[in-house]
Amino acid sequence: MGTITEMNSLKVFAAIIFLSVFASCSRDYSKPGREYMPNMYRVASYKTYEPNPNFKDSLGARPVIEGTVPRGYFVYEAQNTPEAYEASLKRKEFPSRYREISEKDFEEGKRQYTIYCAVCHGEKGDGNGILVEKEKFAGVPSYASASRPGLTPVSIYHVITYGKGVMGSHAAQVLPDDRWKVVHYVLHLREELDKNN
Known part of the structure; x- marks a missing residue:
């Protein structure tokens, strides 16, 4: 045992x-007490719609710079016109x-x-979907080269985006990135049809 001292x-x-x-x-959270490196915990930033004296217009929310594209987003600038198609x-x-x-993206294209x-x-991809079999639609083309000789990845993307003939636009259902996955899958089906014919 140690000594009393x-x-x-x-x-x-x-x-x-x-x-x-x-x-x-501290129990008062508005007074945190001593802090080491306080700027790491509380950043001196302005709230979105709070006035900001650093800009001439005093707006805290800055306008988006023209031409800004969100990360990972593809911009397809063609219009919905026959010339664009x-x-x-x-x-x-x-x-x-x-x-x-x-392979994961290919499977997602197949799923969509x-x-x-x-x-x-x-x-x-032979144009014989369930709605064609039930005679709801007629004349849906096959993806085979003999049926659609001029098909390109961009033309498929264009048709998914804007539609063509009786097919409506699927832009609301299929996100821009996912449309390219579907395009890859459609071209895969085309290859399979061409092998079998």
Whole structure:
């Protein structure tokens, strides 16, 4: 056992630690007490609609810079016109970002195709979907090269975005990134149809 002096020193040390911890904890959260690096915890920023004296117009919410595109968002600037569709038939390549997709993205394209496209275009892309079989629609083309020789990735994207003929736009159902996944799956179906014919 230690001496009385050592035990008293230990008690004094424990009391100092206890008081330090107790004194550093404030119950009034508007007064945090001592802080080390206070800028890390409370940033001196302005709220969105609070006046901001750093700008001439005093607005805290800054207008979006013209041409700004959210990260990961693809901008398809073609209009919904016959001329734009004809132009899409001349663009034979995928945009560089969408040339290659992962197996997971391919499966997502298949899933979305099954949900939104297969009812008319068929599971195999042969134009014999359930709505065609039930005679709700007629004349849905096959994706085979013999049926649609000029099909390009951009033209498929254009048709998903704006629709064509009796097919309406699917832009509200399929996000821009997912449309390219569906395009990859449609081209896969086209290859399968061409092999079998």
